[in-house]
Amino acid sequence: MPGVTIKGLTKRYGDVAAVEGLSLEVQPSELVSLLGPSGCGKTTTLRLVAGFLRPEAGEIWVGERCLSSPTGVVPPERRRMAMIFQSYALWPHMTVAQNVAYGLRLKAGVSKTEREARVKDMLRVVQLGGYESRYPGELSGGQQQRVAVARALVVEPEILLLDEPLSNLDANLREEMRFEIRRLHATFAITTLYVTHDQGEAMVISDRVAVLHRGRVVQVGTAEDLFQRPRTRFVAEFIGKTNLVDGVAVEPGVVERGGLRLRVAVTGLKAGAPVAVSIRPHEIILVTGDRATPPGHNVLTGVVQRTSYLGDAVDYQVRVNESDVTLRVTAPTSIRLGPGVGARLAVAPEACVPLIEPEEGRP
Amino acid sequence: MRVGTGGLVRFDRSLPVWVLAALALLVLMALPLGWLGYMSVSGGEGATLAHYREVFTDAQLQKALWNTVVLAFWVGLVSLAIGAPMAWLTARTDLPGRRLIRGLIMASFVTPPFLGAFAWVMLAGPNAGLLNKLYRALTGAEDPLVNVFSMPGLIFVVAIYTFPYVFIMIANTLELIASELEDAASILGAGRLRVALTVTLPMVLPAIASGFILAVLQALALFGSPAILALPAGFHTITTQIWALFHYPPKVEMAAAFSVPLLLATALLLLVQKQLLGRRGYAAIGGKSAQRRRIPLGPWRLPALAGCLGVMACSIFLPYGILAKAAFARAWAQPLTAENFTLENFALTFGHGATRSAIWNTLELGTLTACVGAGLAAVLAYIVNRRILPGHQLLAFLALAPVVIPGVVLAVALFVAYTRPPLVLYGSLWILFVAYLTKEMPVGYAQSDATFKGVHPELEEAGRVLGAGRLRVLGEITAPLARSGVIATWCFVFIGVIRELSASIILFTPNTKVISVVIFDLKEEGQFGAIAVLGLFMLAMTFAAVVVMQTLLGRDFIGAKE
Numbered sequence: 017m018p019g020v021t022i023k024g025l026t027k028r029y030g031d032v033a034a035v036e037g038l039s040l041e042v043q044p045s046e047l048v049s050l051l052g053p054s055g056c057g058k059t060t061t062l063r064l065v066a067g068f069l070r071p072e073a074g075e076i077w078v079g080e081r082c083l084s085s086p087t088g089v090v091p092p093e094r095r096r097m098a099m100i101f102q103s104y105a106l107w108p109h110m111t112v113a114q115n116v117a118y119g120l121r122l123k124a125g126v127s128k129t130e131r132e133a134r135v136k137d138m139l140r141v142v143q144l145g146g147y148e149s150r151y152p153g154e155l156s157g158g159q160q161q162r163v164a165v166a167r168a169l170v171v172e173p174e175i176l177l178l179d180e181p182l183s184n185l186d187a188n189l190r191e192e193m194r195f196e197i198r199r200l201h202a203t204f205a206i207t208t209l210y211v212t213h214d215q216g217e218a219m220v221i222s223d224r225v226a227v228l229h230r231g232r233v234v235q236v237g238t239a240e241d242l243f244q245r246p247r248t249r250f251v252a253e254f255i256g257k258t259n260l261v262d263g264v265a266v267e268p269g270v271v272e273r274g275g276l277r278l279r280v281a282v283t284g285l286k287a288g289a290p291v292a293v294s295i296r297p298h299e300i301i302l303v304t305g306d307r308a309t310p311p312g313h314n315v316l317t318g319v320v321q322r323t324s325y326l327g328d329a330v331d332y333q334v335r336v337n338e339s340d341v342t343l344r345v346t347a348p349t350s351i352r353l354g355p356g357v358g359a360r361l362a363v364a365p366e367a368c369v370p371l372i373e374p375e376e377g378r379p
Numbered sequence: 380m381r382v383g384t385g386g387l388v389r390f391d392r393s394l395p396v397w398v399l400a401a402l403a404l405l406v407l408m409a410l411p412l413g414w415l416g417y418m419s420v421s422g423g424e425g426a427t428l429a430h431y432r433e434v435f436t437d438a439q440l441q442k443a444l445w446n447t448v449v450l451a452f453w454v455g456l457v458s459l460a461i462g463a464p465m466a467w468l469t470a471r472t473d474l475p476g477r478r479l480i481r482g483l484i485m486a487s488f489v490t491p492p493f494l495g496a497f498a499w500v501m502l503a504g505p506n507a508g509l510l511n512k513l514y515r516a517l518t519g520a521e522d523p524l525v526n527v528f529s530m531p532g533l534i535f536v537v538a539i540y541t542f543p544y545v546f547i548m549i550a551n552t553l554e555l556i557a558s559e560l561e562d563a564a565s566i567l568g569a570g571r572l573r574v575a576l577t578v579t580l581p582m583v584l585p586a587i588a589s590g591f592i593l594a595v596l597q598a599l600a601l602f603g604s605p606a607i608l609a610l611p612a613g614f615h616t617i618t619t620q621i622w623a624l625f626h627y628p629p630k631v632e633m634a635a636a637f638s639v640p641l642l643l644a645t646a647l648l649l650l651v652q653k654q655l656l657g658r659r660g661y662a663a664i665g666g667k668s669a670q671r672r673r674i675p676l677g678p679w680r681l682p683a684l685a686g687c688l689g690v691m692a693c694s695i696f697l698p699y700g701i702l703a704k705a706a707f708a709r710a711w712a713q714p715l716t717a718e719n720f721t722l723e724n725f726a727l728t729f730g731h732g733a734t735r736s737a738i739w740n741t742l743e744l745g746t747l748t749a750c751v752g753a754g755l756a757a758v759l760a761y762i763v764n765r766r767i768l769p770g771h772q773l774l775a776f777l778a779l780a781p782v783v784i785p786g787v788v789l790a791v792a793l794f795v796a797y798t799r800p801p802l803v804l805y806g807s808l809w810i811l812f813v814a815y816l817t818k819e820m821p822v823g824y825a826q827s828d829a830t831f832k833g834v835h836p837e838l839e840e841a842g843r844v845l846g847a848g849r850l851r852v853l854g855e856i857t858a859p860l861a862r863s864g865v866i867a868t869w870c871f872v873f874i875g876v877i878r879e880l881s882a883s884i885i886l887f888t889p890n891t892k893v894i895s896v897v898i899f900d901l902k903e904e905g906q907f908g909a910i911a912v913l914g915l916f917m918l919a920m921t922f923a924a925v926v927v928m929q930t931l932l933g934r935d936f937i938g939a940k941e
Binding site for chain 1: 835837838840841842843844845846847848849851856859860
């Protein structure tokens with residue numbers, strides 16, 4: 017099972033670069049998500065990998081084979097890949113069995129009996145046994161989705177590509193299919209690229225997530241990496257909610273903004289450099305009354321501006337005293353403070369993550 | 380080379396198909412138009428503008444030009460006056476019999492206008508016309524009530540077969556406008572009239588204007604009706620004048636020079652229409668939850684229905700009735716009594732050798748053009764939709780370009796192009812085939828384009844990824860999915876060909892007549908019985924094709940799904 021290596025990939029439409037110098041390494045049997053907002057180039061990247069587009073620069077390698085470069089592109093039909101499309105792309109004039117068997121018919125050395133057996137097995141795996149002679153139009157959205165999965169997996173591709181395959185399903189089904197895809201990946205261990213704009217989906221499904229922004233990979237890592245150690249402002253804001261405090265490093269491990277002084281998670285900062293610090297709302301502890309603050313934490317005082325009851329938590333906006341910073345704090349429902357009440361906030365230095373890579377176009 | 384373990388640079392076997400289709404289209408369009416332009420400026424020695432000078436100074440040609448302007452403008456206005464209210468009534472109100480009215484309007488859309496003109500000669504000719512005879516009998520007056528051989532008569536007869544263009548444009552737009560858009564104005568305090576004037580009308584205005592332009596264009600390009608109604612009245616339009624220039628001694632250069640202004644005017648009007656439609660985002664009118672409520676007409680239901688049926692009487696009931704009567708009568712102007720009833724017209728018409736060969740010619744040409752046209756249009760639309768060749772936008776432009784070429788002008792161009800080497804086609808059916816193919820290409824292309832827009836590219840890509848080459852995907856996935864659309868295109872082209880008159884009338888030779896030309900000739904002999912029989916035959920073939928098409932598309936070709 018080979019991996020995928022993408023080196024410096026660039027694809028332009030007219031003057032607009034959809035993908036610009038994108039590089040990514042996918043290990044054999046790994047499932048990597050390409051995550052980003054619409055227009056970030058994730059689908060273009062996937063279609064480049066599939067061979068539908070020719071790059072202007074860069075290369076795509078699968079194992080020892082170079083499949084795409086500006087000088088030539090191996091056509092999709094000879095890439096030994098399979099793809100699951102956003103629209104499912106089930107052929108309406110073929111039955112479920114015919115749809116699933118299509119790729120096997122094109123494979124040399126698969127006899128008719130073997131083909132039928134494999135189709136049957138695969139349909140059972142995706143829990144569609146008995147649906148062989150139905151037409152796609154007679155199936156529900158979730159069932160169509162499963163047929164698309166079966167059609168892609170039955171050919172035992174080297175690489176599996178998925179283009180927002182769950183975006184047409186309703187919320188419950190989507191959740192169910194996330195685990196289903198994860199289960200199938202565990203079973204077949206096919207190297208997989210998965211395109212999505214849904215961070216929750218990416219985090220549940222992937223081994224690693226590559227966050228794309230303006231045609232580039234801005235950060236690759238496990239879900240935990242991205243959430244706890246975002247490297248750029250874009251990643252910090254795109255993955256989960258966060259507070260961003262734009263300050264200045266005053267010591268290698270301390271960032272200040274106005275009256276706000278934070279000891280942060282790293283100690284390599286250059287004094288005087290502008291630094292943005294990301295603090296997740298649920299990492300901030302609301303300390304009520306005279307209780308002691310946890311040792312070693314940054315302690316801030318402020319005034320509650322607004323509260324929102326969310327059912328499982330309460331969302332506070334707290335204006336920090338002697339500064340222009342308002343922090344969002346997610347606190348358990350056992351603590352209830354009203355607007356105008358003074359509050360103390362405690363944040364561990366490890367939870368104050370300086371964004372070490374400057375964003376393009378920002379100071 | 381590192382690249383290439385998968386056999387990278389292999390010849391794409393589908394490429395010749397694309398390139399050949401593109402080249403065929405290029406030749407089809409460039410050759411005649413190039414010759415037309417060349418001919419219009421060619422003189423005894425070198426280039427000359429003498430023909431143009433003559434065209435714009437000759438009093439008779441000037442008159443024809445002016446008549447055409449008057450005709451086209453009034454046809455546009457009358458079509459609007461008929462088409463717009465009917466569009467609103469069928470699209471937005473609870474008018475009874477809406478589907479029937481729509482069906483009838485489609486019938487008048489596919490009725491060859493020159494058949495309508497013949498029918499109206501029988502209905503409103505000054506002497507023998509049925510309506511005039513009725514009027515005289517009822518009032519004892521000497522003078523006829525109406526005379527169809529006049530400019531107003533011509534305008535009327537052209538308009539009743541042209542208003543469907545306006546109707547289609549406006550009805551389709553009205554059906555896209557969600558009631559919510561109007562409700563939003565109502566809830567802010569706008570009364571019914573204000574809503575209509577400030578919300579609905581502005582949204583429909585581009586469609587109204589562009590429907591008007593389409594109607595004007597039809598009137599500009601029409602040959603049959605003016606030839607039947609204007610010539611006896613003693614005046615020419617541009618198209619009949621161009622035709623007359625081909626009479627002995629033929630003045631081809633003059634005809635070419637006279638064609639160019641018509642071509643340019645058509646192109647200009649189409650450009651304006653495109654601008655009108657393009658400027659406002661029609662997509663914004665849609666919206667997912669677009670619900671459309673029908674406006675209750677109340678006491679106006681029946682008067683409105685009567686008005687619609689009145690229009691349909693003029694364009695369908697009366698003309699079809701008189702054609703049917705003439706087909707079965709010895710003397711068409713006499714009451715259809717037992718003595719007057721006969722089937723001889725049918726026997727004579729279909730027994731006549733020349734007529735039979737014309738029928739065969741028409742069927743042959745219709746079938747051949749439809750097959751080649753639907754095939755070529757499908758390939759071209761596929762190239763453009765899947766962006767297979769560089770410059771695919773140019774192909775789309777070329778395929779749609781003949782829209783601006785009136786049939787008579789196209790005929791002049793083809794006459795010039797194919798009466799000389801390398802391709803001498805004049806005198807054979809092939810020149811008619813080329814004319815029809817060119818003329819029907821825009822319709823065929825538009826239909827094919829819609830077909831391939833309906834086949835999601837991912838359906839093909841799914842096949843490619845699984846290991847099927849381009850041709851294989853085309854055969855196993857695209858073709859079955861596009862089949863009914865292609866057959867519908869076939870019917871569209873077929874209908875267009877069998878009714879074609881304006882190009883045929885210039886390009887035919889005694890051995891290569893088609894039905895429409897025979898009908899036109901029979902007029903000279905006053906054989907209305909035979910005209911009626913052939914007309915009904917033509918209508919029968921047309922409606923058969925329409926039925927096939929609608930069954931396949933699951934909608935009427937105005938666009939309504941029901």
